[in-house]
Amino acid sequence: MPPAEAAPLLAVRELAVHIPDPPHLLRAVDGISFDLDRGETLGLVGESGSGKTMTAMALMRLLEPPLSRLPTGEVLLDGEDLMRLPEGAMAALRGHRLSMVFQEPMTSLNPVMRIGAQIAEPLRRHLGLFRAEAAARAEEMLRLVGLPDPARQARAWPHELSGGMRQRAMIAIALACRPALLIADEPTTALDVTVQAQILELLRELQRDMGTAVLLITHDLAVVEENAHRVAVMYAGRIVETGPVEAIFTAPRHPYTAGLLASLPRIREEPEPWLPEIPGMVPGAGDRPRGCAFAPRCTRVISGCVAEAPPLLGEPHAAACWNPLHD
Amino acid sequence: MTEPPLLEVAGLRVHFRGRGGGMVRAVDGVDLSLARGETLAIVGESGCGKTTTGKAILKLLEPTEGSIRFDGVEIARHSQRAMAPFRRRMQIIFQDPYASLNPRMTVAGILEAPFAIHGIGTREDRPDRIARLLRLVGLPEAAARRYPHEFSGGQRQRIGIARALALDPELIIGDEPVSALDVSIQAQIVNLLRRLQQEMGLSYILISHNLAVVSHVADRVAVMYLGRVVETAPRAALFFQPRHPYTRALLSAVPGQGVQRQVLAGDVPDPAHPPRGCAFHPRCPIAIPLCAEAAPERRDLGGGHSVACHKVDA
Numbered sequence: 189m190p191p192a193e194a195a196p197l198l199a200v201r202e203l204a205v206h207i208p209d210p211p212h213l214l215r216a217v218d219g220i221s222f223d224l225d226r227g228e229t230l231g232l233v234g235e236s237g238s239g240k241t242m243t244a245m246a247l248m249r250l251l252e253p254p255l256s257r258l259p260t261g262e263v264l265l266d267g268e269d270l271m272r273l274p275e276g277a278m279a280a281l282r283g284h285r286l287s288m289v290f291q292e293p294m295t296s297l298n299p300v301m302r303i304g305a306q307i308a309e310p311l312r313r314h315l316g317l318f319r320a321e322a323a324a325r326a327e328e329m330l331r332l333v334g335l336p337d338p339a340r341q342a343r344a345w346p347h348e349l350s351g352g353m354r355q356r357a358m359i360a361i362a363l364a365c366r367p368a369l370l371i372a373d374e375p376t377t378a379l380d381v382t383v384q385a386q387i388l389e390l391l392r393e394l395q396r397d398m399g400t401a402v403l404l405i406t407h408d409l410a411v412v413e414e415n416a417h418r419v420a421v422m423y424a425g426r427i428v429e430t431g432p433v434e435a436i437f438t439a440p441r442h443p444y445t446a447g448l449l450a451s452l453p454r455i456r457e458e459p460e461p462w463l464p465e466i467p468g469m470v471p472g473a474g475d476r477p478r479g480c481a482f483a484p485r486c487t488r489v490i491s492g493c494v495a496e497a498p499p500l501l502g503e504p505h506a507a508a509c510w511n512p513l514h515d
Numbered sequence: 516m517t518e519p520p521l522l523e524v525a526g527l528r529v530h531f532r533g534r535g536g537g538m539v540r541a542v543d544g545v546d547l548s549l550a551r552g553e554t555l556a557i558v559g560e561s562g563c564g565k566t567t568t569g570k571a572i573l574k575l576l577e578p579t580e581g582s583i584r585f586d587g588v589e590i591a592r593h594s595q596r597a598m599a600p601f602r603r604r605m606q607i608i609f610q611d612p613y614a615s616l617n618p619r620m621t622v623a624g625i626l627e628a629p630f631a632i633h634g635i636g637t638r639e640d641r642p643d644r645i646a647r648l649l650r651l652v653g654l655p656e657a658a659a660r661r662y663p664h665e666f667s668g669g670q671r672q673r674i675g676i677a678r679a680l681a682l683d684p685e686l687i688i689g690d691e692p693v694s695a696l697d698v699s700i701q702a703q704i705v706n707l708l709r710r711l712q713q714e715m716g717l718s719y720i721l722i723s724h725n726l727a728v729v730s731h732v733a734d735r736v737a738v739m740y741l742g743r744v745v746e747t748a749p750r751a752a753l754f755f756q757p758r759h760p761y762t763r764a765l766l767s768a769v770p771g772q773g774v775q776r777q778v779l780a781g782d783v784p785d786p787a788h789p790p791r792g793c794a795f796h797p798r799c800p801i802a803i804p805l806c807a808e809a810a811p812e813r814r815d816l817g818g819g820h821s822v823a824c825h826k827v828d829a
Contacts, residue, residue: 235697236668350782351561380560381724382779385768389778407697410727410771451702453727455754455772462706463731466699469667 195267196223197368197401203261205242205251212474216242218425219261221500226368229395229402231416231433233409235448237470238422240405244373247403248288249278265369284314287362291374293354297346303330303357304342307364314365329360334390352383359390366398373405388415409452413437418504421445424471424481426497431505439514441507444482480510488513519587521686521718522549522572527581527591529564529571533787541567541786543742545581546813547720549686554712554719556733558726558765562786563739565722569688572720573605574598585686603633603682610691612671616663622649622674623659629681648677652707669700676707680715688720693728705732726769730754735819738762741786741794744813748820758822761795793825801826 201221207214217239224230234240245251246259249270263270265286270278282288290296298306307329308322317325323342330338333356346354355375362370372391376384392415395402404416412419413433420430421442429442440446450464468485471477477484483493492498492510500508529542542564549555557565570576572583574590583591590601609615616625626645630636636644646656652673663671672692679687689708693701709732711717723729729736736753738746738761746759757763767777781798784790790797796806805825813823 235699352782380783381726381768382560382764383782384770385776385778386780388770389776408770409698410769413771415770448698451699452771453702453705453725453731455727455730455766455769457751457755459731461709463702465702465706467703469669469700470697 194226197226197228197266198224198403199262199264200247201262201264203243203246203259203263205239205246205255205259207255207258207473209474214473215425215476216473217246217259220420220422220425220427221261222420222427222430224369224401224403226401227395227399228418229404229416231412231419232403232405232422233407233412233419233448234422235407235470237424237473239425239473240422241373243422244288244371244403244405248282248286248371249273249275250288280314283310283362283367284365285367286369286371287365287367288371288373289355289358289362289375291377293351293358293378294346296358297354297361299346301346302342303344303346303349306357307342307361310361310364325364326360329364330357332394333357333360333363334386335360351379352386355379355383355387356390359387359394363394363398363400367400369401369403370395371403371405374407375404376411377406377408384411391415409448421448424476425473426481426508427500428482428509429505429507430500431502435505439505441502441505441512441514442482442509443486443488443511443513445507446513447485480508518551520548521551521553521586522547522720523582523584524548524568524572525582525584527568527571527583528579529567529576530579535787537787539787540742540789542571542578543789545739545742545744547737547744547747549718549720551685551718552712552716553734554721554732556721556723556729556736557739558723558729558736559739560724560765560783562741562783564742564786565739566690568739569607569690569720569722573607573688574601575607603629604684605686605688606679606682606684608672608675608679608687608689608692610694612668612675612695613663615675616671616678618663620662621659622654622661622663625663625674626659626678626681629678633682635682644681648681651680651711652677667700668696669703672696672700672704673707676704676711680711683715684717686718686720688722690722691724692721694723694725701728708732726754726766738765741784741789743794743810743823745795745824746820746822749818752818752820756820758816758820758827759824760799760801760826764798764800793823 202219204219205217232240304326307326311317311322311325327338327342330341335341376387416433419433419436420427423444429445447466479494483489488511490511498508498510500506524547527545531539533539559565571578578591623645627641654673693704733750735749737744740761746762764777764779779798792807796802811823811825813821815821
């Protein structure tokens with residue numbers, strides 16, 4: 189198949205997670221669609237409550253019962269709908285074809301298992317490597333993610349590593365089987381800024397070398413600006429704008445994206461004394477307004493906004509807005 | 516001459532006994548000063564001692580050594596009783612507005628407590644005082660009857676700010692006051708703090724790891740690394756003519772600036788086992804043998820800019 193015509197690695201179609209909470213229906217994720225190509229990084233940004241983490245958990249099918257039964261829509265990985273796979277088949281893919289890195293490495297590492305064994309585990313399970321082979325590959329992964337003295341670190345327990353080193357170990361586990369897709373949920377949010385810079389650089393290098401596609405989920409627009417090829421901005425369970433990173437940052441079309449970018453403090457010689465604010469706050473998942481969920485906070489609101497939710501229109505730069513900027 | 520500073524800290528040390536019985540030198544010789552109406556930011560990564568410094572200034576932690584002069588009075592060795600008149604003049608705002616408000620009290624109860632503790636006003640005039648505080652921070656008066664869990668993160672931080680303002684303080688220490696907030700809410704709170712400073716003549720010490728926020732609000736910045744101040748400068752000098760290699764690395768690590776990044780190797784060392792000499796030398800791109808031997812003294816570069824580095828000439 190010629191690469192230009194190739195289907196995307198990941199195609200998400202109308203993914204929704206609606207949580208019944210009588211008398212409400214919490215629309216945590218409310219029908220989102222996006223594509224991710226091989227080797228590409230898509231930054232999924234949003235503030236708390238936007239549904240970005242719920243999206244990741246639904247994609248990985250990691251929601252616990254009773255939430256696990258709620259997601260609807262399609263998640264096509266190489267054309268195969270993950271939503272329809274039996275759990276056994278899904279488990280065979282997790283850590284193999286698709287992996288996830290979380291914000292808190294300490295809570296996702298097994299505290300009673302040595303680091304090397306945790307990296308070897310998916311290699312043995314998914315790739316059928318024997319113990320010695322898997323152990324050697326685990327050390328190789330530790331070297332790749334920049335842990336000094338990999339042979340010694342392979343025998344370390346998670347609590348013996350610093351936060352940055354733990355996140356490196358998590359990345360080694362996630363990438364051990366060279367997955368096609370890595371979902372990184374706030375991978376550097378718990379880290380200091382100098383360590384964040386190290387980890388993001390590491391992710392970029394590994395992605396380049398392995399051709400992994402990355403779904404980078406974060407609240408930090410500055411991290412997305414530097415690390416993503418394309419961006420999807422979520423608000424109140426929906427994608428309100430998506431497009432190439434330069435277009436989003438230089439000419440945002442949705443007033444929410446524009447507001448977020450304006451309110452982001454930047455280091456400047458002459459900073460403006462007042463940061464532009466977005467008034468009000470994100471509505472709860474149970475009391476979203478009819479029409480556009482951003483309308484109550486929006487300065488560009490017109491009569492149509494409160495009547496009907498706008499569709500996400502435009503290619504490759506799309507905005508869900510009845511009165512977009514830069515039109 | 517100029518007005519004496521509101522706060523002057525010299526040679527402040529706070530040492531704890533660590534788990535292994537060794538000494539953790541959380542704060543190890545910090546000098547700071549703060550003028551009236553000024554905002555001083557203390558920045559640094561986890562374990563640098565910035566929060567401990569803030570708590571020691573407020574005497575929420577007992578300083579091991581050093582001097583803290585507030586409005587000309589030495590308070591470093593004041594007992595809790597002797598501190599009482601100073602307590603109302605210096606307040607703190609915490610990072611986590613969820614954890615710092617009593618969930619069982621209404622907002623009115625939370626805001627009334629400072630008046631009750633310090634015996635200010637009468638029971639009759641307190642509702643007016645509470646209403647005034649709520650207006651000041653942009654909350655409706657009806658908020659008084661509600662409980663903390665009924666508010667969003669940004670609104671809770673407004674309640675925390677209202678409580679800090681209750682006794683008309685002169686100094687407010689904000690310990691990561693906007694770090695837990697979403698970007699759109701962060702801007703609201705940053706603006707609120709600035710407006711209150713202008714209206715009430717407040718002096719701020721802002722403790723933060725977020726350099727972009729600091730660049731917007733600080734008049735002066737002190738950079739800490741492993742218990743020491745490595746560089747202090749007015750805002751523009753610190754951000755645009757940084758001299759200490761750690762400050763430079765810290766600034767270049769801030770994402771979204773489109774600058775060539777200088778990625779530091781290694782993590783921040785454990786404060787219980789700081790490296791000999793300059794604590795930064797194992798990660799420093801320009802270290803010389805002397806750096807592993809002797810800790811550099813602070814040197815004055817003029818214009819309120821000082822730096823502790825062997826490689827920087829005065």
